[in-house]
Amino acid sequence: MKRKVFWVILFLILAIFLSGCCLFQNLSADVVITKWEQDYSNGKWSNQVKVYYTITNTGNVDIGYYNIWLAAYCEDGSIYEDWNTIG
Numbered sequence: 216m217k218r219k220v221f222w223v224i225l226f227l228i229l230a231i232f233l234s235g236c237c238l239f240q241n242l243s244a245d246v247v248i249t250k251w252e253q254d255y256s257n258g259k260w261s262n263q264v265k266v267y268y269t270i271t272n273t274g275n276v277d278i279g280y281y282n283i284w285l286a287a288y289c290e291d292g293s294i295y296e297d298w299n300t301i302g
Contacts, residue, residue: 241274246283262295270301278302 248268254261264287272278280302287295 240276242276242278243272243274244278244281245271245273247271264295
């Protein structure tokens with residue numbers, strides 16, 4: 216009886232791994248800034264910075280949306296922060 220239970224459990228574990236079902240979820244993504252722009256006119260930089268980025272899901276879970284938080288650190292010591300929801 217113990218031997219049958221062992222083989223059933225072993226078969227179920229093998230079936231889970233071979234079916235592509237993962238027991239552990241990995242929620243992760245890579246964000247790469249590809250370009251940024253800031254206008255400069257009359258000797259001053261504008262207050263707006265446009266940031267272009269790509270997001271790649273690197274985990275094994277489908278991600279429905281992303282909250283991206285950006286911070287720009289200026290030469291004068293000021294910090295501009297903003298966030299965006301994608302998805």
